[in-house]
Amino acid sequence: KQEVTQIPAALSVPEGENLVLNCSFTDSAIYNLQWFRQDPGKGLTSLLLIQSSQREQTSGRLNASLDKSSGRSTLYIAASQPGDSATYLCAVYNNAGNMLTFGGGTRLMVKP
């Protein structure tokens, strides 16, 4: 059974810092990996989708990498802003691409 772990569980940084969120998974036979953002009391917003044939994806100040062989993904946030404060969730697709397994999330607080 796939297990997804996110470290750290919570992170508090001053504005402007570059930061890295980590995601690890136990079964490397994945289809895709997706990073989401969740604001308090809200649904999930997709940030980046990394397909199984890709090693990284970039969108603005966000960069996500994927190393299937080692079972790891990282989300890099450059020049963090208070508006980045949210919970970040990593989700791994099963091999058939029809089911997601989520990590527990990293709760990020960026202080002005």
Add this chain to the structure above:
Amino acid sequence: SQTIHQWPATLVQPVGSPLSLECTVEGTSNPNLYWYRQAAGRGLQLLFYSVGIGQISSEVPQNLSASRPQDRQFILSSKKLLLSDSGFYLCAWTWGGESYTFGSGTRLTVV
């Protein structure tokens, strides 16, 4: 473009009452549909998923059921709510193994 609608946004129900949450998707055909629950301080738990009309798979045995009466409609139900059913319920869709899209969620409080 594709959109997903989920309602109601919040719901307060007494123990033992029935439940019906609805999710609809627009702009796509034959999507995979999902119900997730997020309990307070806990991660996202897959409850049900559907790959087609009338096809429902349950991941966790519980007090809830799901139905898919139409291609783009997914309903979560309960005959009698328990206190433990409280949580944040999220509907999602995907097609062809591509990006998952989530609805805005329903906050259910059972009192």
